[in-house]
Amino acid sequence: MIYETIVTTAARDGRPHIAPMGVRFEDGLVILAPFRPSTTLDNIVATRAAVINFTTDVRVFAGCVTGYSRDWPTRAAARVNSVLLEDSLAHTELELETFRDDPQRPVLRMRSVHGETHAPFTGFNRAQAAVVEGAILVSRLFMLPAEKVDHEVAYLQIAIDKTAGEHERIAWDWIMAAIARHRSGAAR
Known part of the structure; x- marks a missing residue:
């Protein structure tokens, strides 16, 4: 595991x-x-x-x-x-x-x-898991077909829409911007 x-x-x-x-x-x-x-x-x-x-x-x-x-x-x-x-x-x-x-x-x-x-673990919400999966996608953009990324992002977006708080929305925006930047060929 x-x-x-x-x-x-x-x-x-x-x-x-x-x-x-x-x-x-x-x-x-x-x-x-x-x-x-x-x-x-x-x-x-x-x-x-x-x-x-x-x-x-x-x-x-x-x-x-x-x-x-x-x-x-x-x-x-x-x-x-x-x-x-x-x-x-x-x-x-x-x-x-x-x-x-x-x-x-x-x-x-x-x-x-x-x-x-240092602090208690109170559990994950679905948006947190979606952001972690989105971050993994970003780390593999160089080797994944765009269609797979789009499919995964569409599914993960459901959890963001339903359960995200402020931190998850900020993180998700960074992920979406990184995907757009990758597709445009721009460097960060």
């Missing part, structure tokens, strides 16, 4: 990096498999640390993949050389256990060394 999270890392100079990423839990370890090129991968190899953040603020997912907002407040992690999202519901700090290199998609097996819960 893959869980959609926000992975935060820090470069050697402490500069934070925030990226949506699916993670797996296997044999007591957290498995990350970023596609190259990847700042997340580079930072983990350099510092041997990362943090997975659990959040219902889907603007973070949409903002990172669309480029409309990448600067979310962070603070230093408690036990690893990394950062965590200020507004996460919970986080888990990780240390690199093993690294299997691959030219396309290396596999990082990471051990949890610390975790905290």
Whole structure:
């Protein structure tokens, strides 16, 4: 099973990096498999640390993949050389256990060394799930046919229309703008 999270890392100079990423839990370890090129991968190899953040603020997912907002407040992690999202519901700090290199998609097996819960999880609404799916679509625009994207967006729009709050609408607008920008060939 893959869980959609926000992975935060820090470069050697402490500069934070925030990226949506699916993670797996296997044999007591957290498995990350970023596609190259990847700042997340580079930072983990350099510092041997990362943090997975659990959040219902889907603007973070949409903002990172669309480029409309990448600067979310962070603070230093408690036990690893990394950062965590200020507004996460919970986080888990990780240390690199093993690294299997691959030219396309290396596999990082990471051990949890610390975790905290900051706020209760009150559940997702359908619009939040739609934004996460929309963000995943945006990350794959280069390889998906336009008809598939249009079909998926039309279905996801139903959840946005029925259940979105202000944050979900902002995130959805970023996703729609990114799709339009991709189709026009414009760079952000």
